[in-house]
Amino acid sequence: MSQSNGREAGRAPGQERHRGAVTLRRQAIPTSTADQRLLDSRARSDWKTKDAWRALRILSEFVEGFDTLADLPPAVSVFGSARSLPESPECQLAEALGAALARAGYAVITGGGPGVMEAANRGASEAGGLSVGLGIELPFEQGLNDWVDLAIDFRYFFARKTMFVKYAQAFVVLPGGFGTMDELFEALTLVQTGKVTRFPVVLMGADYWRGLLDWLRDTMAAGGKIGPVDLELMCVTDDVDAAVRHIVEAEATLSAEQEAVREEAVARTAADQRVAGEATGGPSAGGGTAAPVGGGAAGDRSGPIAGVGGDRSGERPAGPARPAGDGEGAG
Structure with a gap:
């Protein structure tokens, strides 16, 4: 169920769990998670009954997420460790990033927990932006941080991950x-x-990612497991302004390319209708207006930042020049 951040201040993690409208505390909290029960192949004598009902519960999470987030402004999902301390470089970077994204007109979506997630939410909230938290049921309940304005608690990781992708124009990933x-x-x-x-x-926090990027290039790509172009899907920078500029420019490029695809599709449809009309001796249909065909244009955008790529899921609402947690539940 969607909610604002109204949890009791000072309650220790693990002492309270939310399941939609239901709140569980102390001995009422189960020792397993909904994901664990869904995926456990043991002790499934009653699976025909329980799994069928679980399918409805899963559907309800998607419906709740879609309904709650449908009217979000353009947004960016920010990920990073729940274990990072407030004074750590990545938390300071996340807070500055959240503020810069808010000033650029983006909502900030995180996993709603502590650490990097809380820092990004705080930066966005203090800068006057919308701060969103997508929580997850875990054996060790983290709770929502105090800087989340709009929150949804999920039982299932896959439903939650869909929301991160569907409603974001970009991902920013910090150490986690x-x-x-x-x-x-x-x-x-x-x-x-x-x-x-x-x-x-x-990717922000270049020193943290250097070893992984070297391995991706020197081992995975060198061994032919991915192509060189796949390495260009990521942009690496520690400059907050450069990161935001990259996102804004990428969104503008994508919008222009999608519009060009739509115009080409309209022109092609009109031409086909004219040819069909001439072939049958009937009136030309070319004068009518054809419905635009929404193409998912993939625009290659390189920018001033090393290692560029990226662009986004097709169904988000149009927004300004554009001006999809840790996403991790546990760092």
């Missing part, structure tokens, strides 16, 4: 753990396989 890596590589895979329109993926 497995959850952060999961979000990063899922985004890259979706872009590489054409499951979403290309969108900017920005």
Whole structure:
């Protein structure tokens, strides 16, 4: 269920869990998560009954997410460790980034937890932007940070990850753990396989990512497991202004390319109608207006930042010059 950040201040993590409208505390909190129960292949004697009902619960999470986030302004999803301390370089960078994105007209979406997520939410909120948190049920409940304005609690990671991608114009990934890596590589895979329109993926904290990027280039790409162009899907920078500029320019480029594709499709449809009309001896249909065909144009955008690429899932609302947590549940 969507909610604002109204949790009791000072409550220790692990002492409270939210399941939609239901709040569980202390002994009422189960020792397993909804994802774990869904994916557990053991003790499934009643699976025909329970899994069918789970499908409805999963559907409800998608409906709730789509309904709550449908009217978001252009947004950027920011990921990073829940374990980073407020004084760490990545938290300071995340806070500055959140503020810069808000000033550029973007909402900031995070996993709603502490660490890097909280820093990005704080920066956005203090700069007057919309701060969104997509929480997740975990064995160790983190709770929403105090800087989240709009929140949704999810039971299932896959529903939550869909919202991160669908409603963001870009991903910015700061240092983090497995959850952060999961979000990063899922985004890259979706872009590489054409499951979403290309969108900017920005890595911040260059020293942290250097070893991974070297391995991707010298081992994975050198061994032919990915192509050289795949390395260009990521932009690496520690400059907040450069990161925001890269996102804005990428969105503007994509919008122009998509408009060109639509115009070409309209012209092609009109020409086909004229040819068909001439062939049948009927009136030319070329004078009518054909409905634009929405193409997911993939615009290659390189910019002044090293290692560019990216662009985004096709169905977000039009916005300004543009002006999709840790996304990780656990750092």
